[in-house]
């Protein structure tokens with residue numbers, strides 16, 4: 001499916017890509033909610049976590065998110081990984097992605 005993230009992966013739309021593997025692309029969120037706010041996106045389209053299957057490489061996605069936190073220097077201070085799913089989850093782009101948020105304390109529960 002041709003979402004904005006597909007266009008970022010194919011370089012049709014520019015983004016601040018800060019990490020990439022054969023499986024994922026990671027780029028800075030255009031509307032950051034924390035000093036560190038990076039989106040980690042699988043290159044293979046999956047609509048969301050609710051439709052992911054064991055065929056999808058979720059391990060690479062999560063390990064890449066942890067690597068992004070390391071690169072951004074928030075591993076020791078701590079950070080949050082978020083996957084929004086569907087309307088109540090606040091998902092606005094139908095291409096699975098992990099938010100890596102850090103650089104400030106995070107509130108719990110989320111609003």
Ligand code: AMP
Pocket residue numbers: 004015027028029030031032039083084090091092093094
């Ligand atoms: P979600 O609401 O979980 O689907 O997250 C989608 C995220 O994508 C939001 O935080 C947006 O700010 C972000 N976003 C949308 N378009 C772009 C873009 N062109 N470049 C970077 N981030 C984007």
